[in-house]
Amino acid sequence: MSAAVLLADVSKSYPSPTPVNALVDISLRIETGETVAITGPSGSGKSTMLNILGTLEVPTTGSVAIDGIDASTLTDDALSALRANCIGFVFQQFHLLRHLSILDNVATGLLYRGIAGKERRSAARDALERVGLAERSGHHPGQLSGGEQQRAAIARAIVGNPSLVLADEPTGNLDSVSGESVIELLRGLAGPSTTVVVITHDTRVAASMHRRVVLSDGRIVDDSGAR
Template sequence: MTTAVLELSGVGKTYPAPSTVTALDGIDLVIGAGETVAITGASGAGKSTLLSILGTLERPTRGTVRIAGADVSALSDPELSDVRATRLGFVFQQFFLLEHLSVLDNVATGLLYRGVPARARRERAAEALYEVGLADRIGHRAGQLSGGERQRVAIARAIAGRPAVLLADEPTGNLDSATGAEITALLAGLADGDTTVVLITHNADVAAAMRRQVHLSDGRIVRDTGGES
């Protein structure tokens, strides 16, 4: 049986007045180790809110969130920061690279808050850049790279900490279709190393490349291919 790394039970999220909005309404979701999952749905369906709660960036209004079996719903902010630093990696549509730093230093900087010694940070960063196919760009500055290369650096930064779960928010949104397909294949391939990949996307091709699709509508899961063959 696949070990569950993310578990949501009865999770809801309501944003208060003056404009009360229920973004999530009774979400039950279990994601196992090594899965690749696309979260889809129209704008306003609750995708970004769900990803933020999975990543402990937001707290649910109700329900339980477990990461690797541990209930994180009642953890303090410093404890949640530790969970993000040790168990989770994040990739966004915007690359958020430091233009004046080298590719290697951009990735290594992501390990600062893990307490990793400087030499080990650079070694891990180099390994991650090799994994994403950028070993020959280590000394380049971020501003010298193409959009696809910049997203690969962002992915390397996320996986350098060896997270159990990689969460990606529209990771191909700023890329052309060919480059987007390369990044999608890279993300899907990360699961071969037991990293769980969860991404949100509006792109049907990106969603189809993931082994599982979870479709949201009005804050509820209306389709989940997890049980399909």
């Protein structure tokens, strides 16, 4: 079986205005069903790692494969399709559209799949049920607590049943109780066809994942799942 994520000798450099080696010789294999925290101090390369894993940026050297698909061989349109079909994103800022109901916000997660509106809304109802917000589907973001808004954002990320869920500091704007609830929800998403990767500086969040990968100066300095 192909790994959910496979990075081989990945480096990412930014040449100007000041040269920065954001990632250096990263090789990482994440199996399907794992929950993984990628952590480290500010400037360690976490954000760049998120962008590489999400195929939002291409590495300067090395290769990235998602579900066995080598992203380096894909056109821009094919990369967009890969993200739309295989990757769900959760961010610290919820990025919910204030003028839309929670149901319609979640349904936007399927806009780029060419699915009819009725089917999008049906899938959105199912996703909201999974995150415990079915009764809030008609509310607008401003009527929800921070924790509920993040749950709605997670529903939007998983509405298309992606194989990889990438969460960037998902508890950063939440109180400790809401944060723990969101992390438990993310952990519960992992399974036979879904892998969860959380980018975080919070040691408590990192400790709650089954595997922890630590970055420093763009390099992996510790990996609790290393073989």
